[in-house]
Amino acid sequence: MKVTVRVFASYADAVGSDRVTVNVGEPATVGGVRLAVAALSPNLPPRPLIAVNETYATDDVPIAEGDQVAVIPPVAGG
Amino acid sequence: MKVTVRVFASYADAVGSDRVTVNVGEPATVGGVRLAVAALSPNLPPRPLIAVNETYATDDVPIAEGDQVAVIPPVAGG
């Protein structure tokens, strides 16, 4: 399954874009997205944090068509 | 020894003045002032808090001529 992932901040610099599309084996899960995203750049951590539909998500969360998926660098607000 | 004592807030209402003079047996101490001040009105507590030279003082602190003595109601700032 093709999953489009939003990318922010230092991770966007690492992959050269604020949006990437990755191939994830089915059934697609957050764990699969993490591995696929990590493989895009040596400057990404091996297990980057993922949000699905604007909520932090663990590896077992399934990804469905239309879900908003994003890879979240360590937050640094304030 | 005659000791002049500044009086504030509800205690000033109780004694009808913001300054009273009390007689304290010598050697004059804070403990003596407390008892003498308490005797001025039934609306004062038996052991009101005393400050000497703008510092909270315990019973054993001696009172000398020229010391600034005050009786301090429970504080209620803020």
Place this chain on the structure above:
Amino acid sequence: MSRTAIVTAAIDVAAIVDEVRGAPQGAIVTFIGTVRNSSGTRTVTGLEYSVYAEMANREMTDILHEALALASGAEIVAVHRVGNLDVGEICVMIAASHAHRAAAFDACRYTIEGIKKRVPIWKRERYADGSTQWVAACSDTAQNAGNHAGEHAGEHA
């Protein structure tokens, strides 16, 4: 520059924040106390604060130094207003800044707790019916061992 003051004029929140807003101090914590409109079941229209000024200034300075020792590198401004205040007006403000927010919180909290417990300031509530009453302290500290009442119109613990 850290400082304390007893004032009669209105307290300007933004100006006091700006005083502690130095470039190395990324975190500012403020405490602002305002006059509440109720005291138990009675409607309060305002408060009259009185002060033993010489001692209050000395005690506030002591508290400031203790807070600065607790939070090394902090800047702290602590201002208490006295006189007649209406409901909603600011009676006390602390602003504490530090490079780290935990220290700024600690410094601000220490200062307001010290002011509430130790600074010789008293307040009298004015009620809608025109009567007034001295407000008893709410905490059972040593110096508050005298009379004691429940809810009152000042901000309390």
Place this chain on the structure above:
Amino acid sequence: MSRTAIVTAAIDVAAIVDEVRGAPQGAIVTFIGTVRNSSGTRTVTGLEYSVYAEMANREMTDILHEALALASGAEIVAVHRVGNLDVGEICVMIAASHAHRAAAFDACRYTIEGIKKRVPIWKRERYADGSTQWVAACSDTAQNAGNHAGEHAGEHA
């Protein structure tokens, strides 16, 4: 009225304090974060904040509700600024009011800790020599398991 916001315009301290300054709320605690001028040994001239806006708004709203549950009766306004900020400018402000100061402190502290740990906002430091660098988070929370650096120009824990 409690609310959260992500804004690009300057944060007005006095206006936000006034928002939570209801007559029954005698205690107001604020946290204000400003852009610091140094990061380790480098001179910082400003910060550029970026945000995942939809998620940041949702996460800030969650934090607000958690803080309101923690401090029942509180009013809380939490605002984070994004975009380009200069040294000394305010990047985040929380104002929490309550009848009791302990609850106001708790609500304010909970909200800023939550924002620092959970809200998807990032910042890039601008240095005097014209270069920039993303700021790594300072705390080792679960979602900050990636890279990690030391001192940086934002206010930190």
